[in-house]
Amino acid sequence: MTPHHLIPLDPRLIDRDPGKPAVFGTVLSGDPQETFLNLYDDRGGRFACGVWQCTPGVVAMTDWPYDELCVLLAGRVVITPQGGSPTEHRQGDAFVIPKGFTGTWDIRETIRKHYAIQKHTGRAAAVKRLLKAPLRLMRSA
Template sequence: MSVDHPTFVDLRIKASDNHLTGDAEPFGTGGRIAEIRAGACEVLAVTIAAGDGEAYEDRGDLWVLAQDGEILLTYAQQELILSPGTSAAISRGTTFRWRTERPVAMIGMRYLDAVEGTHGIFAIDNDAPLSPSNSPALDVLTSPVPSCRSNSMFRSTGDEFLCGIWDSTPYQRRAIYFQHCELMHLLEGEVTFTDESDRTATFSKGDTFIIEQGARCTWESYAHVKKIYAYFKSTK
């Protein structure tokens, strides 16, 4: 979908686009940057060959999701294995090692304006306990108020970039304007979006997608939804 019209983008399809550009350090030359409206963030498609290496994340706070394959990340005495459908955040200024026995495909989102804070690798636990969180505003809902829960397991120093887990009972709402930008990986359920041009897309368990900054779209879910999120909150 054209970046001239902000909307929802299927990132597994986008990752196969031969026109992606640039590199996706800190994992060497196997990464590319997608042309996506993501505010102060960049979205990455990363392919890593079997092997190992030392890396330094100096461009920002980086969230990565394993799509295919398995990778071991090591920081100090901490070891974290990412398998398909699991993710972690790597804070700016962190030096770490990685190792993989077979090629790995990952999706990433990097907050470029991150202020260097506590170094480390922060696991986003898919089974972490969740606490009640705000539901959509009453004036946009077209269904009963849902019950929503979340757990932000990584926050940038200024809270502009958050990564964690969210779930909700079913709900439907009218189109809203996304001043922010949110990348999602569905762990459970199914969601349908419709944008202001009446384009519609449905994403299901296992799908990874992003709502671009500036999009206007609806939300329709008719079953329990649980997702991993990487969320850029614009302050402008």
């Protein structure tokens, strides 16, 4: 049996990385530079969490591929869903970006956040995982 350990989510771990041009969507204005550090991935490839940071700019996101919990550690961002109203988020705010989100992030002050994402796999991967489960149980018996 594999021991389980707590994994600290230390936001200072990304301080050494200067960042690179934002790739989480299409840059509409500014020069947003992002950096992240994935601190945990589960063995099944369905869950991950870590720390992410991005400098000011406006980015359009289309069909976000995850359900994501965000907890802002610093900064200010105005998020506007397509066809919806803008909402401003600041340090201490927590929110969820649902899978399929389309809209804009207007990062007004460099933001840093803890994130936790639920990755969705296709049916083929789900069937494969289900088929492997009985094999794992048989091997461990």
